[in-house]
Amino acid sequence: MDFDLDSQHLLLRDTVRSFAEGEIAPVAAGLDDREEFSVELTQKMGALGLFGIVIPEEYGGQGMDYLASVIATEELARIDGSQAATVTAGNSLGIGPIYYYGTEEQRRRYLPELCSGAGLWAFGLTEAGAGSDSRASATRAEEIAGGWRLHGSKIFITNASSPISRGVTVQAVSGGEEGRPEFTCFLLEHGTPGFTATTMHGKLMWRASDTAELSFADCEVPPEAVLGSPGAGSKQMLETLDTGRLGIAAMGLGAAQGAFEAALAYAKDRRQFGRPIGAFQGVSFQLADMAMEIDHARTYLYRAAWLKDSGREFRAAAAMAKLYCTEVAGRVTDAAVQIHGGYGLMKDSAVERFYRDHRILRIGEGTSEIQRVVISRFLGL
Numbered sequence: 001m002d003f004d005l006d007s008q009h010l011l012l013r014d015t016v017r018s019f020a021e022g023e024i025a026p027v028a029a030g031l032d033d034r035e036e037f038s039v040e041l042t043q044k045m046g047a048l049g050l051f052g053i054v055i056p057e058e059y060g061g062q063g064m065d066y067l068a069s070v071i072a073t074e075e076l077a078r079i080d081g082s083q084a085a086t087v088t089a090g091n092s093l094g095i096g097p098i099y100y101y102g103t104e105e106q107r108r109r110y111l112p113e114l115c116s117g118a119g120l121w122a123f124g125l126t127e128a129g130a131g132s133d134s135r136a137s138a139t140r141a142e143e144i145a146g147g148w149r150l151h152g153s154k155i156f157i158t159n160a161s162s163p164i165s166r167g168v169t170v171q172a173v174s175g176g177e178e179g180r181p182e183f184t185c186f187l188l189e190h191g192t193p194g195f196t197a198t199t200m201h202g203k204l205m206w207r208a209s210d211t212a213e214l215s216f217a218d219c220e221v222p223p224e225a226v227l228g229s230p231g232a233g234s235k236q237m238l239e240t241l242d243t244g245r246l247g248i249a250a251m252g253l254g255a256a257q258g259a260f261e262a263a264l265a266y267a268k269d270r271r272q273f274g275r276p277i278g279a280f281q282g283v284s285f286q287l288a289d290m291a292m293e294i295d296h297a298r299t300y301l302y303r304a305a306w307l308k309d310s311g312r313e314f315r316a317a318a319a320m321a322k323l324y325c326t327e328v329a330g331r332v333t334d335a336a337v338q339i340h341g342g343y344g345l346m347k348d349s350a351v352e353r354f355y356r357d358h359r360i361l362r363i364g365e366g367t368s369e370i371q372r373v374v375i376s377r378f379l380g381l
Contacts, residue, residue, distance in 0.1 A: 028082070070247070160214060
């Protein structure tokens, strides 16, 4: 078994790390404080090739693998969860469904701009009354002469209302019997009459990412707006979430790594009772446990990405990686705040932002409880 990264992955890691430290770190706290989405940073990340990283070059992507995507996301999240969220959601929820399930015409129409970072696309799944129970969706699609009519709403949708947001893939009930709804996904562009996207403010986390509430008031779309084929929406959604969990796991890993590095540096610098606090066993053991859990999380996540890249069954591994990495992020960021003491509670402390940003990771793309359901099903329970 070879655990070394190859030269391509090492170059990617070093390039993204340098960009994140040089371009994102100096402005991250300010963007977070102002709840400001940065078009400039997003387009710079696009120029770096971070959008469409696994998409073939013929559609504007980088033609790399999922391990590369995980490494890039980890490095962004090590500095700032908001920018990592923009890229991860842009790739897994925006670009991914169009590439994997779209027609050739849809791929040619949307992917080049999205892979460049000049535009963003979103995925509309969650509703006020439909979260973990996605089949409780109240958004409806009615087939009409010349296309479809959509009516309903979505909430907590990433990348849906920024100045460079181009549209959203909407899952809607399109038929079926009572108790057994049929779902279809639609590519809905901004500017469609009846479609509005309202930016949500007052978030605990990812304050510099774009989160929106969507409304569809009798939106009419042509037949070619259907993603793939009618009735395939539920399968498309579930498979999208399976792959997306690798990205959320990478965000948890990156947040843990960033918080750990900050805590380690602080423990070496902060002195009490005449010596650095890292010299006290109570602190040094915390740091040792943090390092151990992060190393375990990275090894497991990279293996899950390897399974995906190898064409093997990866869904249980992705659920395990998502569950473990995000819960490790919770333990590590909490310990980092504890080590910083009162300073860890102030907004000018990096660990304060890591602590807030990690919290969504145990909810988004399937809660920790849902991951346990997924894993238990693979155990035959």
